[in-house]
Amino acid sequence: MKIIKQGGLKDICKVIHSSLEGEMSWNKQYLIRFGCDAASILLKDNPQSFRFAIESGGIIDEIIFLLIRLPIGNINQFNLVSLCHIVNSSNYEQIKILVEKGILKTMNRTLNSGNELVQEYSVLIFKVITFAIGELEGEGKPHPLLKEMENDGTLTKLIEIFQNDKYNNKDINLQSACSIGYLYKATPIPIEFGSSIIIHLKDYIIKPNNQ
Incomplete structure (x- = not known):
């Protein structure tokens, strides 16, 4: 310090x-x-x-x-x-400050990278932020970032990343699945991709030696 x-x-x-x-x-x-x-x-x-x-x-x-x-x-x-x-x-309130500073717009851009490591860090950041902001909103309430991330194309990119089976690092698919799941907090997840995300997350949870 x-x-x-x-x-x-x-x-x-x-x-x-x-x-x-x-x-x-x-x-x-x-x-x-x-x-x-x-x-x-x-x-x-x-x-x-x-x-x-x-x-x-x-x-x-x-x-x-x-x-x-x-x-x-x-x-x-x-x-x-x-x-x-x-x-x-960061704690949840601090993450809210980061969102207000425009970190989501920046991460939206980095999702376009063809560099797998860049995408890995990007989806990890999205996962932490979407979880924190959802928790701040409180139990039983829709996620406050869902509409914004639908409108600016971030959600579409996360879905495409989740559905991409070409990654060497499968954690990228997992982190994007988590982010999408958090965004649909207290909101029905569309069946077009929701079922596969739920199955993916369940498989991860019950996977032996999962940390």
């Missing part, structure tokens, strides 16, 4: 932001990766860092800007690791 309190995350933001100015080069790509890796190290298993990370113009804003600015083919998994650490160490 000492490095963060001394402005370490702000310095990382400056490195990333300056690297996005002008034409992209190999050197700038290296600096972006260096910045993302450094932020990931500072944020991992560090829930106390949240208030610094969400500052206006802070690392969350910078990573969101980065993921929107980069061509989709240039986005790599290391660009998402910091967000993943933040989401995983």
